[in-house]
Amino acid sequence: MADAAIEAAGLRKSYGDIRALDGIDLTAATGTVLGLLGPNGAGKTTAVRILTTLLRPDGGTARVAGLDVEHEAPELRARIGLAGQYAAVDENLTGAENLEMVGRLYHLPKGEPRRRAAELLERFDLGDAAGRLVRTYSGGMRRRLDLAAALVARPPVLFLDEPTTGLDPRSRLGLWETIEARVAQGTTVLLTTQYLDEADRLADRISVIDRGRVIAAGSSDELKDQVGGERLDVTLESQSDLEVAIAALEAIAAERPTEAAGILRVPLRQRRGAIAEAVRRLDGAGVEINDVALHRPTLDDVFLSLTGKAAERAEENGEGE
Amino acid sequence: MIRFRNGISDTLVLAKRSFMRIPRAPDLLLTFTVQPIMFVLLFVYVFGGAISTPGYTYVDYLIPGIIVQTMSFGGFVTALGISEDLKKGLVDRFRSLPMSRSAVLAGRTLADVATNTISLAVMIVVGMIAGFSFSAPAGDVVAGIGLALLYGYAFSWVFAFIGLSSSSPEASQSLGFIVIFPLTFVSSAFVPVSSMPAALRAFAEVNPFTITVNAMRALFLGAPAGNDIWGAVVWSIGIAAVFAALSVARYKRAVAK
Numbered sequence: 001m002a003d004a005a006i007e008a009a010g011l012r013k014s015y016g017d018i019r020a021l022d023g024i025d026l027t028a029a030t031g032t033v034l035g036l037l038g039p040n041g042a043g044k045t046t047a048v049r050i051l052t053t054l055l056r057p058d059g060g061t062a063r064v065a066g067l068d069v070e071h072e073a074p075e076l077r078a079r080i081g082l083a084g085q086y087a088a089v090d091e092n093l094t095g096a097e098n099l100e101m102v103g104r105l106y107h108l109p110k111g112e113p114r115r116r117a118a119e120l121l122e123r124f125d126l127g128d129a130a131g132r133l134v135r136t137y138s139g140g141m142r143r144r145l146d147l148a149a150a151l152v153a154r155p156p157v158l159f160l161d162e163p164t165t166g167l168d169p170r171s172r173l174g175l176w177e178t179i180e181a182r183v184a185q186g187t188t189v190l191l192t193t194q195y196l197d198e199a200d201r202l203a204d205r206i207s208v209i210d211r212g213r214v215i216a217a218g219s220s221d222e223l224k225d226q227v228g229g230e231r232l233d234v235t236l237e238s239q240s241d242l243e244v245a246i247a248a249l250e251a252i253a254a255e256r257p258t259e260a261a262g263i264l265r266v267p268l269r270q271r272r273g274a275i276a277e278a279v280r281r282l283d284g285a286g287v288e289i290n291d292v293a294l295h296r297p298t299l300d301d302v303f304l305s306l307t308g309k310a311a312e313r314a315e316e317n318g319e320g321e
Numbered sequence: 322m323i324r325f326r327n328g329i330s331d332t333l334v335l336a337k338r339s340f341m342r343i344p345r346a347p348d349l350l351l352t353f354t355v356q357p358i359m360f361v362l363l364f365v366y367v368f369g370g371a372i373s374t375p376g377y378t379y380v381d382y383l384i385p386g387i388i389v390q391t392m393s394f395g396g397f398v399t400a401l402g403i404s405e406d407l408k409k410g411l412v413d414r415f416r417s418l419p420m421s422r423s424a425v426l427a428g429r430t431l432a433d434v435a436t437n438t439i440s441l442a443v444m445i446v447v448g449m450i451a452g453f454s455f456s457a458p459a460g461d462v463v464a465g466i467g468l469a470l471l472y473g474y475a476f477s478w479v480f481a482f483i484g485l486s487s488s489s490p491e492a493s494q495s496l497g498f499i500v501i502f503p504l505t506f507v508s509s510a511f512v513p514v515s516s517m518p519a520a521l522r523a524f525a526e527v528n529p530f531t532i533t534v535n536a537m538r539a540l541f542l543g544a545p546a547g548n549d550i551w552g553a554v555v556w557s558i559g560i561a562a563v564f565a566a567l568s569v570a571r572y573k574r575a576v577a578k
Contacts, residue, residue, distance in 0.1 A: 052417045075419075077418055090338065092341070093342075101334055101335075105334060105415070105424075107327055107330075133345065
């Protein structure tokens with residue numbers, strides 16, 4: 001793939017007995033967002049560390065912006081930006097001084113670091129705090145500054161390791177919008193996250209990682225189809241209508257609806273029009289409805305389903321763990 | 322060549338960053354100004370009367386020694402800073418940038434030279450108020466100041482290694498204290514080595530602190546130098562070279578804690 005900005009094949013990394021990466025393949029086309037989804041300890045950060053030249057792989061190859069992570073590391077570093085899980089900024093410098101320092105270390109032309117620092121501080125809503133020491137910043141402000149630092153050199157490839165973990169909803173949305181704006185300008189982004197909604201909104205392709213392996217890959221819709229977890233949760237006015245309601249909804253259900261804690265769970269064949277159809281059918285059967293809600297798969301659903309399946313398959317093939 | 326020039330400019334950028342921290346952290350500023358004053362006064366007026374230093378008043382004897390001790394501890398900020406950078410993920414950021422691999426460490430150790438210069442000036446002034454006077458030609462005094470800063474610079478690299486090796490900023494400080502503090506006392510810095518028990522004395526005589534303190538006394542007071550001046554220079558360069566190599570190698574593999 002000539003236009004892939006990130007390309008990794010068979011990456012392996014072990015720490016003693018622990019296999020952090022057990023042969024993973026990743027690809028991100030230029031100008032797209034690749035989401036790495038997985039729980040803590042799945043290997044997401046290890047993958048980012050290898051792709052940003054912080055760590056050498058034990059095996060496999062990787063190219064970022066067309067450059068080999070092992071043999072062309074110095075050139076590669078000039079073309080990437082990294083924002084990490086913890087805000088890696090100097091607390092004893094001001095916001096502006098932090099960004100100018102990073103700009104100088106990217107060896108931007110004279111005058112540029114200051115200009116870009118001012119520009120980014122404005123864009124990230126830190127203009128008023130530019131001259132304040134970072135140790136007086138809130139968590140959200142630090143995270144924005146950290147992301148700004150990754151953007152100082154306008155790198156063509158951006159690595160964001162759980163950029164919104166621990167942020168309040170407003171800061172989170174702001175960060176998403178910034179990332180989207182960069183992608184619209186042609187930046188390629190590798191984003192690790194524990195949140196499906198984040199991957200859903202930002203990522204063009206998602207690789208689900210568990211115990212150092214890619215256990216599923218595809219677009220967000222493809223993954224959800226695989227899980228098939230979309231369902232209607234119907235709360236009835238009267239539990240005595242339960243059997244009537246189940247009979248009425250069977251036609252739109254992927255499998256027989258079940259009842260749990262007074263809520264009727266209806267796995268859907270297809271999401272489109274499902275709510276209207278369910279209401280029509282229940283109304284037609286004379287069942288009174290208290291509430292109807294569409295339940296979409298969460299990371300938990302996708303992940304439990306995927307890891308469950310993966311484990312079953314391994315057992316069927318007699319491979320064990 | 323471009324690589325070399327970038328290396329210098331990266332180092333200066335990071336030295337400035339390290340130095341800017343000092344006036345912004347009042348506790349650190351106290352360490353570099355009040356602590357040397359306190360030590361000079363305590364030793365001169367509390368211990369001074371009880372220690373016999375033939376040929377010199379105690380304050381003349383003490384000042385070169387306490388300068389060497391203070392210089393060798395000035396680098397603790399490097400250990401502290403590097404350990405914090407590791408803990409907070411800044412080292413990850415720096416290592417992902419297209420900058421020189423040694424600049425983070427070289428920048429920190431260079432900033433220590435600036436702070437050590439401040440401490441050195443404070444100690445000389447306080448020492449003179451307490452009765453110290455130079456009794457060597459001006460050129461020798463200047464060379465002595467240079468030697469003190471060089472020796473301090475060498476220990477900044479020891480502290481860089483300690484900062485990269487310890488598990489937390491707090492641990493780096495106590496580790497540095499445990500390793501270096503005894504070395505400074507089992508030397509000619511505060512008492513003549515001839516007053517020590519034989520085993521300690523044998524150690525003190527080859528201790529680089531003794532050699533450097535003796536060299537400083539030669540350069541500040543005109544004491545007989547022997548090979549001590551060259552010995553001190555060689556020790557300084559040797560310590561700096563060994564610990565710089567060890568530290569840079571460790572930095573390249575450093576991971577956030």
